[in-house]
Amino acid sequence: MFHRVQRLADRLLFFVAIAFLLTGNAAPPASFDATVDRIVGADRFEFVRWEIEALAEKGADASVPLQDYLSDEQRAQFVVDYLARTRQLFAVERDVDRIYSDPKVTNPDAASVDQRAKRDQLRAEVDQRRSTAEAIVEEQISAVLADAGFAVGGRVFPPVQARVTPLPYILIISPRDRIEREEGLDLSAGMTVDRAEAK
Secondary structure, three states: OHHHHHHHHHHHHHHHHHHHHHHOOOOOOOOHHHHHHHHHHHHEOOHHHHHHHHHHHHHHHHHOOHHHHOOHHHHHHHHHHHHHHHHHHHHHHHHHHHHHHOOOOOOHHHHOHHHHHHHHHHHHHHHHHHHHHHHHHHHHHHHHHHHOOOEEOOEEOOOOOOOOOOOEEEEEEOOOOOOOOOEEEEEEEOOOHHHHHHO
């Protein structure tokens, strides 16, 4: 009887050791939320942080209004060029997404090198011009509102403010055997498909 209990204890100890080896550590497993937070990391979208950054950016733009140095025609052309670059960016992003979603492409990283480089260049150009384009549109909307009688003392209140950024993504956590939303986490606005794949 003693030998049977000892063999059972040895087997149990063996399987516990195997379990620890397979999980990669001997510590108790972390909670599900902590595991998800570790995987998502800095790519989690936080609205409060986004709002603070938007207000700080608007304050900095107000101190050096670049659009004040442009004529009306230059302002209009600036916004048109900004929108054209944005459309180009969306088209290239769709191309990259198609490559990563195509099951026939065995190495999407290699297959999309040129497109991702073009995407990153266009994104940098759009980001560089975004705040000035926003300021021009804000002033145009304010002028229309003032002409329509919505101004007090020559100023529209509250002032027109806009920040154009991609929408945040959402990570849906679902069981493997059925489609069911157990939890959803907001992810960074504009997260690229290759970064999502790397997660």
